[in-house]
Amino acid sequence: MLDSGKKKTRESRTWIAIGATVSSIIVLVLFSFLLRCIKRRKERVKEEKANSQETGLLHLADGRLGNDYTYDALRGQKQEESQEFPLFPLHLAVEATQHFSDENKLGEGGFGAVYKGKLADGKEIAVKRLSRTSGQGLQEFKNEVTLIAKLQHKNLVRLFGCCLEENESLLIYEYMPNKSLDVFLFDSTRSVQLDWKRRISIINGIARGLLYLHEDSRLKIIHRDLKASNVLLNHEMNPKISDFGMARIFGGNQSEANTNRIVGTYGYMAPEYAMEGLFSVKSDVFSFGVLLLEIISGKKNTGFYLSELGQSLLSYVSDFLSFFLKNNIQ
Missing domain, CATH: 3.30.200.20 (Phosphorylase Kinase; domain 1)
Known part of the structure; x- marks a missing residue:
C-alpha cells in the first residue's frame, strides 16, 4: 500500500511537472505571438504614416491645381x-x-x-x-x-x-551657381575648367548619387532621364542629380517594369526601353554609360557625327571597341 502511495505521488509530481512545462511553453508562445503582433502593428502604423504623407502630397497636386489656396x-x-x-x-x-x-x-x-x-x-x-x-x-x-x-x-x-x-x-x-554639367562640358571655352581630376570627381559623384537611388535609399528609384543637363553643379563643382519628374519607384523585389509611355531623352535611352518600354536600374546604368563617354570625350552623343560615316558617339565607340577586341585578342 505504501509503495502504491509513493508511486501515485511520483506520477502526480510528473504530471505537475509536465503541466508546468506545457503551461510555460504556452505562455512563451503567446508572449512571443503578442510581441510579433505589437511589432507588426508598429511597422504597419509607420508604413501607413509614410503612405499617408505620400497620398497627402499627391492630393495636393492632383485635381486641385486650378483652385485658389491660402x-x-x-x-x-x-x-x-x-x-x-x-x-x-x-x-x-x-x-x-x-x-x-x-x-x-x-x-x-x-x-x-x-x-x-x-x-x-x-x-x-x-x-x-x-x-x-x-x-x-x-x-x-x-x-x-x-x-x-x-x-x-x-x-x-x-x-x-x-x-x-x-x-x-x-x-x-x-540654387546651383554653376548651372548644369552640359553648360561646361560642351562649351569649348568653359570646358577647359574641367581638368581630368575634376571630371573624375564629377563621375564619382554621379555614380554615388545613382547608387543611392538604386540601392541605399528607402525607396528603389529609377531616374529614367539621366543626362548632362540634369546634373547640376554647386559652387565647388560637385555634381547633384536633378529633375525627378520622370522617375519611377520600384517596390519590394520588383526589378523591372514596362510602360507604353516612353519618356526621357533619345541618345541616353537603353535600347530595350526606347523600343519596348522596358526599364530597370540597367536603364539608368546605360544612360550613365553614355554620360561617362560624354564626360571623357567632351562631345555630345547626339551631336557627334563623322562626316563620312554619320555615326553617333555611342555607335562610334562601340565600333571602335569591337575593332580593337577583334584585332588584339587572340
Whole structure:
C-alpha cells in the first residue's frame, strides 16, 4: 500500500511537472505571438504614416491645381507632413524672383520655367514654376513632390518645399551657381575648367548619387532621364542629380517594369526601353554609360557625327571597341 502511495505521488509530481512545462511553453508562445503582433502593428502604423504623407502630397497636386489656396489652409496638413516637406508661401517666392522677372529666368523645360531667387536673409534658391498649360508638367510636379522629398544625399539636388497658392504651383530648390554639367562640358571655352581630376570627381559623384537611388535609399528609384543637363553643379563643382519628374519607384523585389509611355531623352535611352518600354536600374546604368563617354570625350552623343560615316558617339565607340577586341585578342 505504501509503495502504491509513493508511486501515485511520483506520477502526480510528473504530471505537475509536465503541466508546468506545457503551461510555460504556452505562455512563451503567446508572449512571443503578442510581441510579433505589437511589432507588426508598429511597422504597419509607420508604413501607413509614410503612405499617408505620400497620398497627402499627391492630393495636393492632383485635381486641385486650378483652385485658389491660402498658405494658412495648406499649413493645415498633418504636422508630420509639413515637417518633412515644408510648404513655401507664395509671396516669398514672388519677392525672391522679383515677380518671376525675365532677368532671373534660368531656363525652361517641359515642366515650365525655372527662376533664380534670393530670400531676405541672402539665401539663394531656384524656383520651378509649373506651366498652367502643361499636362506633362503636372505629372512631373506630382512625381517630384512625392518622391524627392523623401531623398537626402549630397549628390542629389535638395528640394526645400512646394507652393500651391492662387493658381501657382512651385517647387523650391537649392540654387546651383554653376548651372548644369552640359553648360561646361560642351562649351569649348568653359570646358577647359574641367581638368581630368575634376571630371573624375564629377563621375564619382554621379555614380554615388545613382547608387543611392538604386540601392541605399528607402525607396528603389529609377531616374529614367539621366543626362548632362540634369546634373547640376554647386559652387565647388560637385555634381547633384536633378529633375525627378520622370522617375519611377520600384517596390519590394520588383526589378523591372514596362510602360507604353516612353519618356526621357533619345541618345541616353537603353535600347530595350526606347523600343519596348522596358526599364530597370540597367536603364539608368546605360544612360550613365553614355554620360561617362560624354564626360571623357567632351562631345555630345547626339551631336557627334563623322562626316563620312554619320555615326553617333555611342555607335562610334562601340565600333571602335569591337575593332580593337577583334584585332588584339587572340
